Amino acid sequence: MFSRDWVYENFRAYYRSPRYEFPSPQSFSQREYAFLLFKERAMVRHKSFHSSAALVSSLRERIPSDVYHSCAYYENPDADMDKKGWSGADLVFDIDADHIPTSCNKLHDEWKCGNPACLVAGGMSGRGITPEECPACGGVKFETKTWACEECIDTTRTETRKLLDMLTNDFGFSEHEIHTYFSGHRGYHIHVENNSVRSLDTMARKEIVDYVCGIGLDMFDKKRRDSAKQKRKTSTPVFALGDYGWKRRLKNGMRTYILNSAKEGLIELGVSKKGADVLFKNKQAIVNRCIEEGRWDTVKGVGFETWMRIAEHVKDQEIAQIDTVVTSDIHRLIRANGTLHGKTGLLKAEFPVKDLDTFDPFVGAVAFKEGTAHVLVSDAPEFKLSGETFGPYKNQRVELPTAAAVLLILKGRAEVQN
Numbered sequence: 001m002f003s004r005d006w007v008y009e010n011f012r013a014y015y016r017s018p019r020y021e022f023p024s025p026q027s028f029s030q031r032e033y034a035f036l037l038f039k040e041r042a043m044v045r046h047k048s049f050h051s052s053a054a055l056v057s058s059l060r061e062r063i064p065s066d067v068y069h070s071c072a073y074y075e076n077p078d079a080d081m082d083k084k085g086w087s088g089a090d091l092v093f094d095i096d097a098d099h100i101p102t103s104c105n106k107l108h109d110e111w112k113c114g115n116p117a118c119l120v121a122g123g124m125s126g127r128g129i130t131p132e133e134c135p136a137c138g139g140v141k142f143e144t145k146t147w148a149c150e151e152c153i154d155t156t157r158t159e160t161r162k163l164l165d166m167l168t169n170d171f172g173f174s175e176h177e178i179h180t181y182f183s184g185h186r187g188y189h190i191h192v193e194n195n196s197v198r199s200l201d202t203m204a205r206k207e208i209v210d211y212v213c214g215i216g217l218d219m220f221d222k223k224r225r226d227s228a229k230q231k232r233k234t235s236t237p238v239f240a241l242g243d244y245g246w247k248r249r250l251k252n253g254m255r256t257y258i259l260n261s262a263k264e265g266l267i268e269l270g271v272s273k274k275g276a277d278v279l280f281k282n283k284q285a286i287v288n289r290c291i292e293e294g295r296w297d298t299v300k301g302v303g304f305e306t307w308m309r310i311a312e313h314v315k316d317q318e319i320a321q322i323d324t325v326v327t328s329d330i331h332r333l334i335r336a337n338g339t340l341h342g343k344t345g346l347l348k349a350e351f352p353v354k355d356l357d358t359f360d361p362f363v364g365a366v367a368f369k370e371g372t373a374h375v376l377v378s379d380a381p382e383f384k385l386s387g388e389t390f391g392p393y394k395n396q397r398v399e400l401p402t403a404a405a406v407l408l409i410l411k412g413r414a415e416v417q418n
C-alpha cells in the first residue's frame with residue numbers, strides 16, 4: 001500500500017503543479033467526463049465542465065488515476081444516459097497491443113483466471129493475449145500482468161500507419177482533421193473530428209470498421225469474371241486492382257509480396273512446390289504480365305489456388321488491426337489527452353500525424369521528470385525511459401528516476417523502499 005500511496009503523491013504533485021495545463025478537446029463543454037478514483041478505484045461518470053479551468057480544479061481535488069471524456073457531444077452531458085441528448089461523436093480508433101498478437105506478448109504478458117471457483121485449482125493461467133473467456137470455466141475476470149516494450153510500440157505504430165493511409169488516401173480526411181495520440185500504455189488513439197463524421201450512427205461506423213479490417217472485401221473484378229465465364233474461357237480469378245482504395249492496396253501489396261518472396265515463404269502460404277518454383281524464378285515477368293496487365297491465367301503452374309493464397313495473405317497484411325468495439329460505440333469514453341495513465345504513469349500525448357515514425361512515447365509521454373526513488377524490483381525486463389536504459393532486474397534494490405519507479409510500481413513489479 002505504501003508504494004501506491006507514493007505513486008498517488010506523485011500524481012497529486014503532477015496535477016497540482018501550477019504548470020499543469022489540460023489540453024481541451026473540441027466542444028469541451030458538450031462532453032461527458034469520467035474519473036477513475038485513485039484510492040477508491042471507483043468510476044465517477046456523467047460529469048461536465050464549462051471551462052478547462054473548472055476541470056483542472058476538479059482533477060486537483062480528486063486526483064484520479066485515469067481521466068476519460070466521451071467521444072460524443074451531448075446537449076446535457078451530465079444527465080443520465082437516456083436524457084443526455086446525443087448530438088454527434090468523433091470517429092475514434094484504438095490500436096492497442098492488448099488485442100494484437102505480437103511475438104513479444106508471449107514473453108511479457110501473463111493472465112490468470114479471477115474466478116474463485118475456476119475448474120483449474122488456483123485459477124487457470126497462461127501467457128500472451130488474455131482470452132475473452134477462461135478456457136476452463138468460462139469466467140470473464142482476469143488478473144493480468146502486462147508490459148509495454150518497444151516491439152509492442154513498433155507493432156501498433158505499423159497498424160496506425162496503415163490506418164492513417166486509409167483515412168487520408170481512401171477517405172480523404174486532411175491531416176488537420178486527424179489527431180494522433182500515444183495512448184499512455186501500449187498503443188495509439190486516432191480521433192477524426194469533422195462535421196461529416198459527427199452524425200454517423202453505429203451502423204455507418206461499423207461499415208468503416210469493415211473497410212479498415214477488410215471484412216466482406218470483394219477482391220474480384222466481377223464484370224470481367226462473368227464475361228470470362230460466359231465464354232468458358234477461364235477459371236482463374238480476375239482480381240480488381242487499380243489506383244485507389246483497396247484496389248491500390250492489393251495491387252501494391254501483391255506486387256511487393258511477389259518481388260520480395262522467398263520460395264519457403266510461398267510454400268508456407270500453401271503454394272505448391274511447382275508454383276513456388278515458377279513464381280520465384282520469374283518474379284518480374286509474372287508481376288508485369290499478371291498484376292500490371294491483368295493476364296492472370298497465362299502462367300503455367302500458377303493458377304487459382306496460388307493467386308488466392310497470395311491475395312488473402314496480402315489482404316491480411318494490409319488491414320489495420322483496430323479494436324472494432326471502440327470505433328462503432330457512439331457513446332464511448334476515451335482517455336483524455338494530457339492526463340496520466342493509471343497503469344504506467346505515462347501521459348496520453350498528442351503528436352502531429354507526420355511525426356508518427358519519429359515520436360518516441362518513452363520520451364515524449366514521460367510526465368515525471370524530477371527526483372529519484374529507492375525501489376525493490378521483483379522482476380522487470382530491460383526498458384528505456386527518457387533516453388536512459390534500465391534493467392533487467394530480478395529481486396534487486398535500485399535507485400531509479402521517479403518515472404521509472406512509478407512505471408514499475410504500477411506494473412506490480414516493484415515496491416518503494418522507505
Ligand SMILES: [Zn+2]
Nearest residue numbers: 113118134137
Ligand atoms: Zn477459470
Ligand SMILES: [Zn+2]
Nearest residue numbers: 104149151152
Ligand atoms: Zn511487447
